[in-house]
Amino acid sequence: MRSVLLLIVLVCAVPSLKTMATNVACASTAFLLLALCFVVACRSASAGGQHACPYPQACYRPGAPDPHHVLTATAQFDRRTGRCVSIRPVTGPHFCHKFATLAACRAACESSD
Known part of the structure; x- marks a missing residue:
């Protein structure tokens, strides 16, 4: 718990660390969103599309x-x-x-x- 508080104090006190933490957070969020999109795309592709019957x-x-x-x-x-x-x-x-x-x-x- 102390290390987390120390990290928060350092990030807030040192501007370059704050920018770096923001960049890491944004990159992590972007990575997670890309991974989620990849999973959804793979599930859709593996499910296969239903063919359409040309009635009548x-x-x-x-x-x-x-x-x-x-x-x-x-x-x-x-x-x-x-x-x-x-x-x-x-x-x-x-x-x-x-x-x-x-x-x-x-x-x-x-x-x-």
Whole structure:
């Protein structure tokens, strides 16, 4: 505790030490902010972006699944009938012809009839 008080007295009493302490504090703050930005950027990059399905074309040609986007699907577009149907809940990579709800499926695929 004494050393902290001595340091405070020295910093306040000697102008060059005060400037140096201010510079160190600013540099430390800048470093911490940069480290935080780096962590956030790395987490965003590792999470991967969710691909966008080009509806209504994706209803008939869904393409490959997106392994970075996991979805519990309860509806699927049936390409043979051109209608959305309910399915048993399936959790897995997102396919462009599977949807979380029947309403979402109808909005994306059946509205283009």
